[in-house]
Amino acid sequence: MIAMRSFKTILLSLFIICLASCQKVVNVDLETAAPKLVIDAAIDWQHGTKGNEQTITLSTTYPYFSKDSIAPKVSGAKVTVTDSLGKIFDFEQVKTGEYVCNTFSPTLNMSYTLRVDYQGKTYTAKDKLYPMPQHVEFQQKDKGGIFGNAMEIRGFFKDDDQLKNNYYLVKIKSPHSKFPAYIDLNGKFFSKNNLFFIYSDEKLKPKDTLNFEIYRISEDYFGYMYRILEITSNGSSPFSTPPASVIGNIINNKDANDNPLGAFRATQFISKQYIIK
Numbered sequence: 001m002i003a004m005r006s007f008k009t010i011l012l013s014l015f016i017i018c019l020a021s022c023q024k025v026v027n028v029d030l031e032t033a034a035p036k037l038v039i040d041a042a043i044d045w046q047h048g049t050k051g052n053e054q055t056i057t058l059s060t061t062y063p064y065f066s067k068d069s070i071a072p073k074v075s076g077a078k079v080t081v082t083d084s085l086g087k088i089f090d091f092e093q094v095k096t097g098e099y100v101c102n103t104f105s106p107t108l109n110m111s112y113t114l115r116v117d118y119q120g121k122t123y124t125a126k127d128k129l130y131p132m133p134q135h136v137e138f139q140q141k142d143k144g145g146i147f148g149n150a151m152e153i154r155g156f157f158k159d160d161d162q163l164k165n166n167y168y169l170v171k172i173k174s175p176h177s178k179f180p181a182y183i184d185l186n187g188k189f190f191s192k193n194n195l196f197f198i199y200s201d202e203k204l205k206p207k208d209t210l211n212f213e214i215y216r217i218s219e220d221y222f223g224y225m226y227r228i229l230e231i232t233s234n235g236s237s238p239f240s241t242p243p244a245s246v247i248g249n250i251i252n253n254k255d256a257n258d259n260p261l262g263a264f265r266a267t268q269f270i271s272k273q274y275i276i277k
Contacts, residue, residue: 035060037260038071039123039250041114043081043106044215045268047134051106054081056091056099058116061261073097077118084111106268114250114264125250125264130166132216132268133157140277144200151204151276155212159193166193167222169267173211176203184225208276215269224248224263 038059045051058074079091079099091099108131116123137156144152159166166187173180183197190196199210217225227246248263 033061035062035072037074037118037123039114039116039260039262039264041081041116041125041250041262041264043104043112043127043129043264043266045106045129047132047268047270052102052104054089054091054101054104056081056114058097058099058118074118077116079117080115082113082115083107106266108268110266112266116250116260121255121258122253123250123260124253125248127218127221127249127264127266129266129268130216130218131161132168132214132270133159134270136212136214136270136272138272138274140274144198145202150200150202152198152200153210153274153276154196154198155214155272156194156196157214159187159195159216161193165219166195167217167219168195169215169217169222169225170197170199171213171215172199174201174204175208176201182225182229184222184229186222204276206276210274210276212272212274213269214272215265215267217265217267220249221263221265221267 038061039056040059041056043051043054056079058077058079059071060074062071073096075093075096077093077099081089081091081101081104083089087105089101089104091101094100106129108129111126111128114123114125114127135157139154139156141152141154144150155170168185168187170183170185171180172183181199183199185195185197187193187195204210224246231246247259247261250260250262250264252258252260
């Protein structure tokens with residue numbers, strides 16, 4: 001042990017000497033890619049509400065080593081969402097990067113088309129709004145998790161929809177985490193549409209409150225979130241600027257090489273709360 005410590009001390013000393021001898025500052029010119037448009041377009045209809053207030057945000061990517069920690073917002077775009085019956089909902093810019101519609105009218109099993117016109121380019125996407133089951137049952141296991149040292153919560157729900165495969169996104173807000181956690185569910189892996197999800201955290205304690213939002217999503221959006229969650233599984237937020245390697249369902253109508261980042265979804269969701277016992 002003493003020899004090992006001495007060896008580490010020698011290495012540390014050599015490292016300090018090397019640092020001290022390096023007096024010349026080397027400036028590295030890092031190439032940065034041209035900014036890409038990022039479209040965050042989520043038509044989220046909470047069960048029990050009118051769903052008339054909807055917001056779409058536009059921004060651009062920025063260099064990784066930029067001093068700015070907030071993505072630049074985009075102004076001057078024209079944003080609309082059209083349902084499959086031809087009704088057009090205009091999203092007006094209320095501030096830079098934020099486009100709002102206060103008269104949206106969501107309808108279950110309706111298809112919607114997003115259109116964004118910006119700087120002479122047109123971007124479009126389609127999605128369908130499916131009904132979300134309303135009832136969720138929670139179960140608590142005090143010695144859960146992989147190592148049996150975490151509080152474990154399971155949520156159960158049944159989907160009576162006759163579609164072959166149903167898809168869901170679960171958002172969990174914990175008092176012990178800066179970012180919400182996300183779980184994606186593919187109905188084909190569950191028997192007779194009896195679905196469940198598991199959330200565990202060793203920091204949870206009695207009287208802590210967990211807030212759950214469960215979204216019924218389309219197959220296309222499920223595929224997008226599946227890739228996003230694989231990349232951001234290190235604890236960062238999947239709804240920060242999306243990784244450039246993940247392209248969603250929004251396309252540039254004339255140039256497939258200029259598809260934006262982000263995705264368009266139309267969902268119904270429920271909000272549930274669970275207090276740790």
